[in-house]
Amino acid sequence: MNAQDLLKKYQLSVTDSRLSVLHIFMQSGGALSHSDIEGRLKGLHDRVTVYRTLQTFADKGIIHQIPTTDNAVLYALCKENCAGGHHHDNHVHFLCTECEITTCLDDVMVPTVKLPRGFRQNDVKMVVTGVCKLCK
Amino acid sequence: MNAQDLLKKYQLSVTDSRLSVLHIFMQSGGALSHSDIEGRLKGLHDRVTVYRTLQTFADKGIIHQIPTTDNAVLYALCKENCAGGHHHDNHVHFLCTECEITTCLDDVMVPTVKLPRGFRQNDVKMVVTGVCKLCK
């Protein structure tokens, strides 16, 4: 799905800023910080607009905030919308100790961890155990 | 280990601020934000001192930053020092695809995830797959 259709799908007006920010996400294929984005826009748009754009996208579920172990605030496109297939299965799984059912928490992305020097990362799995919505 | 000995172990002078902050961590037994700590100090110490204290503790490995999925910056005592035994086994594990050895990354704490409404959390496991320091 291209940037324009994506915006329409979420009933957002198609504007320059939004298209630019979406293109930046699509091209990078990964997680970006506010200042990464600001940098790549090269002053084309106001800093405040970037904040508002990211907020809007996050509200609509186009992007997610991804926390990292060094506490930078990163954003990334959500899986569903990532037509290019570049995304991994990077949401958190939940195992309920009552019903023993494992649920995909699609809205909860796996945080990015910062590994010690020398480690190369391939894949991250995160499983939360507890009591699910239905069993509580 | 009590707060005073802990400071001595890390060759830090024993001061009011540091003792207070350590006590707050020990009593809470969990992760705290800068403002949590500031709040519990009730104006007894300067805001800047809290920043510096947290920084010093983090440098020495007394506390860790813990990212969360809602991007609050949280700190918690490191396991080793947590004499009370209140800590869980909350560091990240690393599975190397070359040597197939699983390593504890003691320095990398498992981020706190914010679950959707209705879920109760018990335990979190995080496993990173990749190539370890020795095999790379």
Added chain:
DNA sequence: GTAACTGCAAAATATTTGCATCCTT
């Protein structure tokens, strides 16, 4: 034309730095 979006200014918040004074060792 109307509602929504943007850019600018400025407020609010969060974090860092410099320096003189005070406290720990």
Added chain:
DNA sequence: AAGGATGCAAATATTTTGCAGTTAC
């Protein structure tokens, strides 16, 4: 006594808010 830690003031950085002008639909 000496070095480090604190508190205050102020500089910087980050994020939010208000509003007038502009743009998408």
